[in-house]
Amino acid sequence: DQQVKQNSPSLSVQEGRISILNCDYTNSMFDYFLWYKKYPAEGPTFLISISSIKDKNEDGRFTVFLNKSAKHLSLHIVPSQPGDSAVYFCAASDSGAGSYQLTFGKGTKLSVIP
Amino acid sequence: DADVTQTPRNRITKTGKRIMLECSQTKGHDRMYWYRQDPGLGLRLIYYSFDVKDINKGEISDGYSVSRQAQAKFSLSLESAIPNQTALYFCATSPTPGQGGFYGYTFGSGTRLTVV
16 A cells, blocks of 8 residues: 555646646655655655644745645645656655655655646 | 666667666665566566675566666666667665555656667
């Protein structure tokens, strides 16, 4: 069973508009969430994270929102730029398990159209 | 130099051949991981190691083996490669939580493996 789900394989957005990438999880023990960005021919790179004690974390153009009751998080990119075109992976971790292993979603490919 | 270096970057091999993918890191992290990426399937964990003497299977370890030669080196072997092992392979590292908290993983640039 997929514990971290990214139900939109792809998303297209006009430059300057908002991009919203969604992620759902099923494991209620997850308490730390991260977003990774991946360009072709490169490894994923860390983008932004949020702990379950918060409902929002902001870093420049990137904001992650967490709704624990809905087991849902989203990544907002405002304004979107062509350089944001990449695959975005949502990941989650259960710190209580001690391992801090990350479970990844399947990714969403974002295309920002100039 | 990259923090996490994977070699080779690309490899084409024949079915039945043994192949080793290598990973080295300069982050000083204790934990290392091997993932594979397939289109539409995201990143799936093959093996992970929390220190030199601790190696664990991930969700898709069949057909693979690993060796943690040192804190900085973690290699992945395919003993007898088969075509459905054609994929993009990533090595990653992370610090042990407590050494400044949990900051996720640092990934290498990947090895594209094709088994023909």
